[in-house]
Every structure is written in C-alpha cells, then in structure tokens.
Amino acid sequence: MREIVASELERIGDERLEMVTITAVKVDGSLEHADVFYSAMSAEEEGRSEEVAEALDELRWPIQKIVNREVRTRKTPQIQFRPDLVLSSALRIDEILRGMSDRGELDDRVPLDSESPEASTKPGEPEDQANPSGDDGTHSE
Structure with missing residues (x-):
C-alpha cells in the first residue's frame, strides 16, 4: 500500500508535495483504517507543514480510489495521512x-x-550479525 500511495502522489505531481516521502503505512487489524505516515522535512524547515497537510487531505479521496482498485483484500482500509x-x-x-x-x-x-555501536551495522544487516558476541554494551549486576 505504501508503494501505491507513493507512486500516486508522484504521478499527481502536486508541487506542494515535491519533497514528501511516504515512510510507512499502519493498517489496523480489522482492515478498516490505515494511517499513511509521511515525512516532509524541507516543508517543515520552510514552515510549510500546514500546506503539505492540506494538500494531502485534498488528495485523500482520489488516492483512496486508486488504493481501492489496486489493493487485493476483502476490505480496503480507509487511508488517513499522518505526519511521521x-x-x-x-x-x-x-x-x-x-x-x-x-x-x-x-x-x-x-x-x-x-x-555509536549502531553505526557499525550495515543497512539491512541484522544487529546480531554486526555484533556476533551479542554484547550490547550494557552491564548488569
């Protein structure tokens, strides 16, 4: 669902959403609601967070129609945009x-x-492989 929403936003090409990234989608267990999380760092820096939220709200239903068509589940969750x-x-x-x-x-x-020790972990590499000893650097007594 994240890919569907992200590609649809890109296809729409609204300039208010140029630097917006869809970071995650969290669907509830009943498949009724989906929170679509987005990041808009440049908009935040420029004081345009409100503008981005309004643009996403305006586009929610057109994007919902695409999600309804593309997602193959018994129910299609209603999307709601949330800042990440x-x-x-x-x-x-x-x-x-x-x-x-x-x-x-x-x-x-x-x-x-x-x-930091976490920096030694390569992207996509589980932490336990980056630190085979399993020592997390904490000491318990």
Whole structure:
C-alpha cells in the first residue's frame, strides 16, 4: 500500500508535495483504517507543514480510489495521512546533543552518530550479525 500511495502522489505531481516521502503505512487489524505516515522535512524547515497537510487531505479521496482498485483484500482500509514525527524528533535530539557536546556538557563516553555501536551495522544487516558476541554494551549486576 505504501508503494501505491507513493507512486500516486508522484504521478499527481502536486508541487506542494515535491519533497514528501511516504515512510510507512499502519493498517489496523480489522482492515478498516490505515494511517499513511509521511515525512516532509524541507516543508517543515520552510514552515510549510500546514500546506503539505492540506494538500494531502485534498488528495485523500482520489488516492483512496486508486488504493481501492489496486489493493487485493476483502476490505480496503480507509487511508488517513499522518505526519511521521520519528525522523524530525531524532534530528532534533541529535541537534540538542551536538549543542551540548559543543558546549562541553556531555560526558565523553556518549557516542554521537558514527561513533555509536549502531553505526557499525550495515543497512539491512541484522544487529546480531554486526555484533556476533551479542554484547550490547550494557552491564548488569
């Protein structure tokens, strides 16, 4: 469903949605509702988040018709667009940590980005393969 919505948005070509990415779709167990999560980082930076939300709301029913036609299930969930706050929250946390690090307010043992153990995991590689010992770096007593 994510691919259907993403390709339809691209096909429509609304300039308000140029840098919008469909990040995930969460369908409830009854197949009645689907939350379509989107990221619009450049729109957020430019203060156009409201404009993006309005454009997606305007296009919801035309996209719903395509989803109804393309999805082969007993029921087709009703889509609802929701901003994906995970990426923007992660970037904000990173920004705060970098500021604290620059001011010397962080303990040197706190890894940032490429220094973190997670950075050694290649995309698509399970964490247990990147760290065969299974040691997560925490110590319990």
